[in-house]
Amino acid sequence: MFFQQLINGITLGSTYALIALGYTMVYGVLKLINFAHGEIYMFGAFVGMIMVTTFRLSIIPAFIISMLLSSLLGMGIEMIAYRPLRKSTRITALISAIGVSIFLQNLGILIMGPATRPFPRSIRSYYVNLGAIKIDILQIIILIVSIILMVALHLLVKNTKVGKAMRATALDKDAAYLMGINVNRIITITFAIGSALGAAAGVLIGLYFNSVSPLMGSMPGLKGFVAAVLGGIGNIPGAMLGGVILGVIETLGAAYISSAYRDAIAFAVLIIILLVKPSGIMGVNVREKV
Amino acid sequence: MQKLRKLVWISLLLMVVLVFTGCGQQGETSKQDEETIKIGTVGPLSGDTATYGVSTKNGVEIAIEEINNSGGINGKKITLIPQDSKGDQAEAANATQKLISQDNVSAIIGAVLSSETLAAAPIANDAGIPMISSSATAPGVPDVGPFIFRNCIADQVQAAQLAEYAVKELNLDKFAVLYTKNDYGEALKDTFVETLKSLDKEPLVVESYVDGDNDFSAQITKIAAQKPQAIYVGGYYTEAAKIAQQAKQKGLEVIFLGGDGFYSPKLLELGGDAVEGVIFTAGFYDKDPDENVQKFVAAYKAKFNEDPDMFAAQAYDAAMILIEAIKKAGTTDPAAIQAELAKTKDFPGITGKTSFTENGDAVKDILILKVENGAFKRIR
Numbered sequence: 260m261f262f263q264q265l266i267n268g269i270t271l272g273s274t275y276a277l278i279a280l281g282y283t284m285v286y287g288v289l290k291l292i293n294f295a296h297g298e299i300y301m302f303g304a305f306v307g308m309i310m311v312t313t314f315r316l317s318i319i320p321a322f323i324i325s326m327l328l329s330s331l332l333g334m335g336i337e338m339i340a341y342r343p344l345r346k347s348t349r350i351t352a353l354i355s356a357i358g359v360s361i362f363l364q365n366l367g368i369l370i371m372g373p374a375t376r377p378f379p380r381s382i383r384s385y386y387v388n389l390g391a392i393k394i395d396i397l398q399i400i401i402l403i404v405s406i407i408l409m410v411a412l413h414l415l416v417k418n419t420k421v422g423k424a425m426r427a428t429a430l431d432k433d434a435a436y437l438m439g440i441n442v443n444r445i446i447t448i449t450f451a452i453g454s455a456l457g458a459a460a461g462v463l464i465g466l467y468f469n470s471v472s473p474l475m476g477s478m479p480g481l482k483g484f485v486a487a488v489l490g491g492i493g494n495i496p497g498a499m500l501g502g503v504i505l506g507v508i509e510t511l512g513a514a515y516i517s518s519a520y521r522d523a524i525a526f527a528v529l530i531i532i533l534l535v536k537p538s539g540i541m542g543v544n545v546r547e548k549v
Numbered sequence: 550m551q552k553l554r555k556l557v558w559i560s561l562l563l564m565v566v567l568v569f570t571g572c573g574q575q576g577e578t579s580k581q582d583e584e585t586i587k588i589g590t591v592g593p594l595s596g597d598t599a600t601y602g603v604s605t606k607n608g609v610e611i612a613i614e615e616i617n618n619s620g621g622i623n624g625k626k627i628t629l630i631p632q633d634s635k636g637d638q639a640e641a642a643n644a645t646q647k648l649i650s651q652d653n654v655s656a657i658i659g660a661v662l663s664s665e666t667l668a669a670a671p672i673a674n675d676a677g678i679p680m681i682s683s684s685a686t687a688p689g690v691p692d693v694g695p696f697i698f699r700n701c702i703a704d705q706v707q708a709a710q711l712a713e714y715a716v717k718e719l720n721l722d723k724f725a726v727l728y729t730k731n732d733y734g735e736a737l738k739d740t741f742v743e744t745l746k747s748l749d750k751e752p753l754v755v756e757s758y759v760d761g762d763n764d765f766s767a768q769i770t771k772i773a774a775q776k777p778q779a780i781y782v783g784g785y786y787t788e789a790a791k792i793a794q795q796a797k798q799k800g801l802e803v804i805f806l807g808g809d810g811f812y813s814p815k816l817l818e819l820g821g822d823a824v825e826g827v828i829f830t831a832g833f834y835d836k837d838p839d840e841n842v843q844k845f846v847a848a849y850k851a852k853f854n855e856d857p858d859m860f861a862a863q864a865y866d867a868a869m870i871l872i873e874a875i876k877k878a879g880t881t882d883p884a885a886i887q888a889e890l891a892k893t894k895d896f897p898g899i900t901g902k903t904s905f906t907e908n909g910d911a912v913k914d915i916l917i918l919k920v921e922n923g924a925f926k927r928i929r
Contacts, residue, residue, distance in 0.1 A: 260770060260771075260774050263770050264766075264767060264770055264771075267764075267766035267767055267770060268767075270766070271764045271766065365595065368595055368599065372603075373594075373595060373596070373597075373599030373600055373603065374599075374600045374815060375600075375787045375815065375819060376818075376819075377818050377819045377821070386798075386800075393798075393799060393800050395798050464763075468763045468764070468791060469790075469791070469794055469819065469821075470763070470787070470790075470791065470819060472597070474596065474597045474761075475763075478761060479763070509767075510764075510766065510767045511767075513767035513768065514767045514770065514771055517757075518756045518757050518758060518767060518768050518771075519730050519757040519758075519759075521767070522759070
């Protein structure tokens with residue numbers, strides 16, 4: 260049973276990791292916690308669901324369209340809600356992000372209605388049997404997609420010209436601008452990629468839990484954020500690790516302590532880790548320049 | 550760029566202005582119109598429990614429309630003032646306060662969730678405004694005071710009847726219980742477990758979850774290890790559908806049992822073939838051949854383009870019971886309405902005959918439904 264619970268935890272954790280990747284991406288470049296990320300995840304799930312049900316597309320084109328449309332949404336949010344505030348304090352942008360999050364949630368309720376809708380399972384049910392343990396093929400797909408996206412993102416940031424420009428922007432916006440980097444373009448690209456990651460998470464998780472609803476982003480969004488902080492916010496492999504650790508802690512806590520306190524256990528562990536290592540597991544402790 | 554930004558700000562400003570003037574107009578018309586009877590509803594119209602509140606409001610709307618179309622109550626039309634509680638206790642209390650002190654309603658249908666009703670009911674009772682909840686099934690709701698009524702089957706009654714049915718009729722022996730951590734789930738779990746004990750049975754494992762949870766794998770793995778024949782889920786249909794699906798994914802084959810929180814077409818839509826064979830208690834059955842039931846179902850479908858659920862049906866009946874009491878009282882004086890409500894006996898509604906006990910609790914028939922071939926079927 261312990262092994263089965265561990266698998267449950269890793270699966271749940273890989274969903275958090277998928278969401279955390281988008282958070283970490285935006286934070287790494289902008290030092291902005293994009294609280295609307297959970298709603299982009301919700302938007303992505305809805306687009307995927309509508310593509311599969313109304314337009315009768317198969318899951319792979321639905322997945323790609325959802326990522327594309329969500330990047331557009333992400334870029335739009337950045338342009339309307341964050342760009343005008345870029346010169347103000349960080350707290351202003353954070354409040355704007357919370358506003359966007361609440362706005363999108365309620366817009367979702369207005370347009371789609373408050374009820375949870377099914378996400379038709381357009382992948383054939385298949386189980387991998389490991390002795391007494393059954394693993395759903397979707398669980399494996401979620402884990403593999405998270406790892407692929409993580410590696411791709413890591414390579415993009417470390418090995419491409421755009422990635423170099425992103426790192427430069429992250430380090431010092433003004434200096435990057437002086438060096439001829441189009442900072443606005445880089446930030447737009449960052450949001451586009453971060454939002455596409457959110458949409459990928461939305462479609463896969465919507466599919467796995469067979470449900471999408473306008474409020475589906477709030478709790479997983481928070482957990483994704485916690486996962487990103489746990490792993491060291493701004494650090495891409497850290498987001499992945501943080502997500503998996505959070506999922507495993509939560510599941511084992513629910514299994515061996517009490518299922519009623521699973522969230523409390525998860526957040527208590529977060530507090531402890533932050534007390535011991537404030538920069539997160541894989542984060543580097545950087546002193547703020549004054 | 551600068552121009553564009555200005556344009557965005559101006560349009561935003563316009564939107565805000567429009568929203569506020571919209572509200573102002575609404576307030577004015579309701580003030581002008583003194584010749585109507587005002588009824589308020591309190592329930593979640595947004596947030597993750599919104600479906601229950603929206604169904605409740607819709608059910609009341611159908612009842613009011615029906616009465617207004619046939620000339621109103623003693624010549625007076627009824628206006629409905631719906632309030633959003635967001636499923637939150639403080640918001641429900643505020644909304645109730647607003648209905649009473651600002652809108653001067655004669656009576657309130659609500660609140661919807663047990664927890665929010667326990668917060669809102671004392672306010673209505675202290676103000677002497679009759680309040681009928683059509684879905685707050687937790688213990689203690691009618692005990693708040695003489696002005697508080699409810700029109701739904703109590704948790705204790707339905708959980709006890711289902712436990713007996715499962716043991717005596719279905720000959721089940723090994724049970725697990727999985728419940729949502731709120732007043733509704735706790736009451737169902739407590740009664741189900743107590744009734745099992747009175748029948749010399751003991752649940753093998755009792756686990757809980759929180760509404761809105763997506764992942765139940767930890768609980769299901771733990772339950773599966775005890776090999777039960779049936780799982781009693783004390784909760785609502787959204788989570789119940791997910792639990793059934795995840796249990797199926799994990800290869801756990803059991804009979805799912807539940808309460809009236811299961812009764813919604815959404816259970817079938819979300820659960821698919823995983824909810825086949827689910828057995829639960831309910832206060833309403835939309836395939837009932839009764840003429841009034843079919844009239845209600847048709848009117849609801851025509852107006853809202855979906856099948857009514859139990860929340861809508863019980864709210865419709867609550868509104869009809871209230872309208873009947875206002876008719877008999879011949880006045881909108883809340884105390885007179887309360888006196889008439891208390892006398893309600895064998896009211897023929899679409900959820901069966903309803904009488905109120907001395908403290909305002911409903912005595913109603915309890916149905917047992919089963920999911921068969923993707924549809925609800927009455928088995929008792």
